[in-house]
Amino acid sequence: MDNESLSSNSQFPKGKVCNCKYSKCLKLYCECFSSGEYCFDCNCNNCFNNSEHEETRSLRIKAILDRDPFAFRPKIPKAPDHLVVEPAAHFKGCNCKKTKCTKKYCECFNAKIPCSSICKCRNCKNTDIDKPKDKNNYTPPINEYFKTLAEPLVKKIEKYEEAFSEENSTLCEDSLAKITEIGSYEKFEEYFYAKILLMLNGLS
DNA sequence: GAGTTTGAAACT
DNA sequence: CAGTTTCAAACTC
Numbered sequence: 001m002d003n004e005s006l007s008s009n010s011q012f013p014k015g016k017v018c019n020c021k022y023s024k025c026l027k028l029y030c031e032c033f034s035s036g037e038y039c040f041d042c043n044c045n046n047c048f049n050n051s052e053h054e055e056t057r058s059l060r061i062k063a064i065l066d067r068d069p070f071a072f073r074p075k076i077p078k079a080p081d082h083l084v085v086e087p088a089a090h091f092k093g094c095n096c097k098k099t100k101c102t103k104k105y106c107e108c109f110n111a112k113i114p115c116s117s118i119c120k121c122r123n124c125k126n127t128d129i130d131k132p133k134d135k136n137n138y139t140p141p142i143n144e145y146f147k148t149l150a151e152p153l154v155k156k157i158e159k160y161e162e163a164f165s166e167e168n169s170t171l172c173e174d175s176l177a178k179i180t181e182i183g184s185y186e187k188f189e190e191y192f193y194a195k196i197l198l199m200l201n202g203l204s
Numbered sequence: 205g206a207g208t209t210t211g212a213a214a215c216t
Numbered sequence: 217c218a219g220t221t222t223c224a225a226a227c228t229c
Contacts, residue, residue: 105223
């Protein structure tokens with residue numbers, strides 16, 4: 001996820017369409033909101049997930065991020081198109097009790113990925129077709145994949161450095177504006193990507 | 205951690 | 217295909 005998507009002013013169709021009735025599209029139940037997009041051509045009621053309600057929306061995003069810095073993180077890491085990798089596991093894993101992870105209620109099954117060691121499901125049948133589920137044998141995505149995930153942080157660090165290094169190393173208004181812009185909703189990303197970078201340093 | 209709310213999926 | 221039920225995630229307390 002990037003800053004553009006969370007503060008989106010996208011006016012373009014985006015594939016997903018929600019049908020929220022009660023959440024005003026300001027809770028993570030709403031697929032549009034949870035993916036950082038404005039609602040567009042949706043069938044929702046009383047929608048606040050749009051530019052007209054940006055103030056309310058921003059406050060809501062902030063509250064959610066305060067509670068969980070990773071709330072808007074994609075649930076399943078998306079591998080870049082040019083890399084051929086095993087499907088990455090769900091970040092949090094599922095907790096299915098009744099469906100054996102064989103129906104779309106299961107986030108892993110729905111994403112067409114096998115359940116992994118972090119899932120807390122019962123009687124799971126959503127295992128890798130070739131390899132029986134082995135909770136001790138989860139293989140993390142390859143390094144290149146992590147590198148691609150870390151790119152946004154690297155760019156952001158460059159922006160910070162640029163902002164601070166300009167003219168006499170004092171903060172001009174422009175620099176402050178840049179920092180405010182950069183820092184808004186994605187502080188949590190720093191932590192996330194920084195962790196990945198640290199890991200990369202150790203690995204490659 | 206338990207109970208409630210929510211919207212998607214499944215069912216009738 | 218509309219209405220209802222089931223389900224698991226998100227949320228609240």
